[in-house]
Amino acid sequence: MEFRIYYEDTDAGGVVYHARYLGFFERGRCEFLRERGLSVRELADRGCIFPVVRMEIDFRAPAVLDDLVRVETEVLEVGKTSFTVGQQVVRCLDGKLLVGGKVTLVCVGPGMKPKRLPAELIQALMPEMP
Template identity: 90%
Template sequence: MEFRVYYEDTDAGGVVYHARYLGFFERGRCEFLRTRGLSVRELADRGWIFPVVRLEIDYRAPAVLDDLVRVETEVLEVGKTSFTVGQQVVRLPDGKCLVAGRVTLVCVGPGMRPKRLPQELLAALRPEAP
């Protein structure tokens, strides 16, 4: 997913505020699933919600106002009720990795109780998925 850094993403120095990368990662995960035929909204409407339960993030270089960046997402692990993705924000056109992270999400239903990942999500998380 590619987009430009806007003023609203930056701090007083014109550098992307550290917490904004969490939103960038969230958008990247949603678009990753969308490219595989899944809608986070539709999954939620059917009772499957995926809160983040673990996050590791490394800030390597700053993104600044007006940078064109891409969020890249790859599946690292899939369990019965959770999955982990690796994500990074890359500056275009030089390809420099600005931020790298590892995010674990768990599938929950009503009452925030863990439940098995739905079959359509398991299929979308496979390496051979489109």
């Protein structure tokens, strides 16, 4: 997923404010699922929401105003109730890795109780499975 860095994304130093990357990662995960035929909204309407339970982030280089960046997402692990993805923010102009991260989400239902990942989500995360 590509997008441009706007003034609202930057801090007083003119670089992307560190917390904005959390939102960039979120957009990247939603688009990753959308590309695989799933809607986060439809899953939520069916009683499955996916809070982040763990996140590791490495800030390598700054993105700045007007940079065109890309969020890349790959599946690292799929469990019964959770999954982990690796995500990167890369500057499109030169392919430079700006931020890398690892995000674990758990599927929960009513009362925030963990529940099994829906079959269609597992299929989207692990398309090579029968």
